[in-house]
Amino acid sequence: MNILIVGGGGREHAVVKALKLNQKVEKIYALPGNGGIAKEEGAECFPVKATDLDGIVEFAKSHKIDFAAITQDDPLVMGCVDRLEELGIPCFGPTKAAAIIEGSKVYSKDLMKKYGIPTAASETFTDAEAAIKYLKTCDYPTVIKADGLAAGKGAVIVNSFEEAKKTVDEIMIKKVFGASGNQILIEEFLTGPEVSVLSFTDGNIIVPMVSSMDHKRALDNDEGLNTGGMGTVAPNPYYTEEVQKECMEKIFLPTVKALNKEGRTFKGCIFFGLMLTPKGAKVIEYNCRFGDPETQVVLPLLESDLLEIMLAVREGRLKEEMVRFRKGAACCVIVASNGYPAHYETGYEITLPKTKTGEYLYVAGAKAAGEKLLTSGGRVLGASAVGDTLREAIDGAYALAKGVHFENAYMRKDIGQRALKAKNN
Numbered sequence: 001m002n003i004l005i006v007g008g009g010g011r012e013h014a015v016v017k018a019l020k021l022n023q024k025v026e027k028i029y030a031l032p033g034n035g036g037i038a039k040e041e042g043a044e045c046f047p048v049k050a051t052d053l054d055g056i057v058e059f060a061k062s063h064k065i066d067f068a069a070i071t072q073d074d075p076l077v078m079g080c081v082d083r084l085e086e087l088g089i090p091c092f093g094p095t096k097a098a099a100i101i102e103g104s105k106v107y108s109k110d111l112m113k114k115y116g117i118p119t120a121a122s123e124t125f126t127d128a129e130a131a132i133k134y135l136k137t138c139d140y141p142t143v144i145k146a147d148g149l150a151a152g153k154g155a156v157i158v159n160s161f162e163e164a165k166k167t168v169d170e171i172m173i174k175k176v177f178g179a180s181g182n183q184i185l186i187e188e189f190l191t192g193p194e195v196s197v198l199s200f201t202d203g204n205i206i207v208p209m210v211s212s213m214d215h216k217r218a219l220d221n222d223e224g225l226n227t228g229g230m231g232t233v234a235p236n237p238y239y240t241e242e243v244q245k246e247c248m249e250k251i252f253l254p255t256v257k258a259l260n261k262e263g264r265t266f267k268g269c270i271f272f273g274l275m276l277t278p279k280g281a282k283v284i285e286y287n288c289r290f291g292d293p294e295t296q297v298v299l300p301l302l303e304s305d306l307l308e309i310m311l312a313v314r315e316g317r318l319k320e321e322m323v324r325f326r327k328g329a330a331c332c333v334i335v336a337s338n339g340y341p342a343h344y345e346t347g348y349e350i351t352l353p354k355t356k357t358g359e360y361l362y363v364a365g366a367k368a369a370g371e372k373l374l375t376s377g378g379r380v381l382g383a384s385a386v387g388d389t390l391r392e393a394i395d396g397a398y399a400l401a402k403g404v405h406f407e408n409a410y411m412r413k414d415i416g417q418r419a420l421k422a423k424n425n
């Protein structure tokens with residue numbers, strides 16, 4: 001089979017590596033892919049942007065594609081799956097109608113309210129003045145969210161009215177996130193451990209994958225700026241079987257059913273960003289795709305065949321027993337360019353250590369230059385390792401990450417420490 005992947009991060013490299021385990025896969029085309037994917041045997045990258053839907057369609061027409069996996073948020077929200085399916089190419093990923101759960105936070109909030117799915121209380125505003133008037137009456141901290149995609153920066157926790165006013169001004173007047181700021185949500189501030197749950201759904205049933213924990217802040221002890229994620233561990237120790245049961249009953253199944261009722265049947269991966277509050281699990285956000293870097297710890301633990309699952313999802317014949325995970329744990333440490341997510345330099349040559357069984361190097365922000373690999377982004381790569389215990393996985397990931405060399409490399413030193421503490425309590 002010839003497979004097309006749309007996306008170019010560490011998540012996509014992890015998906016490519018997992019798909020390659022299926023003997024039926026002959027060729028993988030990645031648009032645009034990255035330097036790590038380009039080095040995978042049987043994979044080839046082409047410089048078509050993931051948001052260039054016309055370019056993707058042209059590419060698909062001129063190559064024999066048997067199946068496509070769209071794993072990045074913006075092409076999904078723009079309708080990439082609809083365009084490729086029109087050509088007769090079966091896809092893994094939601095249609096534009098279903099991807100709205102990530103494309104519009106206002107839509108998602110209304111959906112959750114309508115169907116009684118637990119989430120933070122909130123108000124929606126289309127007018128800055130009305131938003132500011134409301135903010136005078138709020139308790140702080142409170143949370144302000146731009147409606148649309150904002151490269152993971154659209155949620156701002158504000159600690160005072162002054163900060164809130166400034167944030168509304170930036171999002172709604174200065175339009176720092178463009179049209180994504182035409183509407184905002186002002187949301188109740190929740191507390192509790194956060195859990196990422198990626199799940200496969202074919203529109204009929206939903207099968208959660210092993211849970212994970214992201215580390216979003218740039219610096220140790222969860223300080224510094226918000227990033228796309230500096231590391232992950234799986235499973236998440238706060239996500240017990242009891243919590244999973246509660247989430248299945250109150251969140252996962254109701255979400256799938258709600259989307260069906262609204263004529264927006266979702267096929268693909270729904271990512272539930274949850275907060276385990278003292279009043280139960282609540283949805284912080286929905287994403288319409290695998291998480292990054294959650295995928296870099298979830299897929300190494302997947303025992304089943306990813307392609308077979310993706311095909312079953314597309315064809316509406318997913319079964320719970322198709323999705324099996326090995327026991328044990330995984331950890332991914334992101335090696336970034338120093339300065340990320342603000343200013344950082346690129347173009348440095350990367351040297352990589354050899355990997356053993358159970359170790360994975362997932363390239364994100366690096367490009368191939370002949371035989372060399374050069375840094376080209378903030379998050380350069382993820383070093384992932386699996387182990388029988390969480391501690392083993394963490395030690396393995398750090399040993400691997402420390403073997404990665406390039407000028408200006410930076411990594412957090414405490415990925416997994418919070419999870420270890422939670423386990424020991």
Ligand code: AMP
Pocket residue numbers: 120143152153154155157187188189190191194216273284285
């Ligand atoms: P989001 O872009 O919706 O994923 O939000 C980014 C981060 O902001 C989340 O991972 C949380 O840490 C935090 N956050 C979002 N919404 C809330 C909320 N209602 N209460 C507390 N923290 C939140």
Ligand code: GLY
Pocket residue numbers: 152214228229287290291292293294
């Ligand atoms: N790691 C969070 C995300 O993928 O949105």
